[in-house]
Amino acid sequence: GAVVSQHPSWVICKSGTSVKIECRSLDFQATTMFWYRQFPKQSLMLMATSNEGSKATYEQGVEKDKFLINHASLTLSTLTVTSAHPEDSSFYICSARGRGGASNEQFFGPGTRLTVL
Amino acid sequence: AQSVAQPEDQVNVAEGNPLTVKCTYSVSGNPYLFWYVQYPNRGLQFLLKYITGDNLVKGSYGFEAEFNKSQTSFHLKKPSALVSDSALYFCAVRARISGNTPLVFGKGTRLSVIA
Numbered sequence: 001g002a003v004v005s006q007h008p009s010w011v012i013c014k015s016g017t018s019v020k021i022e023c024r025s026l027d028f029q030a031t032t033m034f035w036y037r038q039f040p041k042q043s044l045m046l047m048a049t050s051n052e053g054s055k056a057t058y059e060q061g062v063e064k065d066k067f068l069i070n071h072a073s074l075t076l077s078t079l080t081v082t083s084a085h086p087e088d089s090s091f092y093i094c095s096a097r098g099r100g101g102a103s104n105e106q107f108f109g110p111g112t113r114l115t116v117l
Numbered sequence: 118a119q120s121v122a123q124p125e126d127q128v129n130v131a132e133g134n135p136l137t138v139k140c141t142y143s144v145s146g147n148p149y150l151f152w153y154v155q156y157p158n159r160g161l162q163f164l165l166k167y168i169t170g171d172n173l174v175k176g177s178y179g180f181e182a183e184f185n186k187s188q189t190s191f192h193l194k195k196p197s198a199l200v201s202d203s204a205l206y207f208c209a210v211r212a213r214i215s216g217n218t219p220l221v222f223g224k225g226t227r228l229s230v231i232a
Binding site: 004006034042043044046049091093095105106107108109110111113 | 151153158160162163219221222224225
C-alpha cells in the first residue's frame, strides 16, 4: 500500500513555543489530507481536512489560529501547533487520500507524539 | 451525520479461538466501511474495507468482516486468534457522497489474545 510519513515521530517542547509536524505522501499524490488527534485510550478525533492549494476546513471546536495547517503540495501537509500548552500534548496522526473519490482508502502516518512541558 | 459504535472497550480471547469485534454504524445512504488496527505508539494500519459487492470482505492477516445492511453492522472476525493480534481495533465509516468526506472512527476496541 501507499506510504505516509510523519516527522518528527516525537517532540518535547516548552510551553509557549510552536511546533511544526510534517506529513508526506511518499508514493502517491495526496489530493486530500486529514489531521487527527488521539488522546490516550481514546479514538481519533478529526481536527481538519485540507486540499492541496486551498485553506483547511476545521472541525467544530478546533482553533484554526492555534492549529495552522498548510497543504502546499500534493505530497506535503504541515500542522503547526502555535503557542503550545500542556493541554495540547497528544498523539497527532495525519492521513492522506489520493484521487478517486470517497471509496479511496485513507493512508495513515505513524503519528507524532507531542509533549508540552 | 455519520457515527460508529464499538460497544466493547475490551475483548479477551484465548489463542486459537475465534474472535469477533463488533461495530455498528449510522450514515445517510450506503456506507463505505473500514477496519484499522493500531499497535502501541504507532499509526493505523488498514485491515479491510467494504465498498460494494460481496457482503463478506476478506482482509489482511486472516481477518474478515461481514457487512449487514439490515443490522447496520460490520463486525470484524477471525477464525483463530493469535497472540500477535493483540492491539487496538478501529471501525470507521464514510458516507458515499462526493467531496472530501473524512473517515469517522469508533472509539476503538482493545483486543487481548491470551496464550
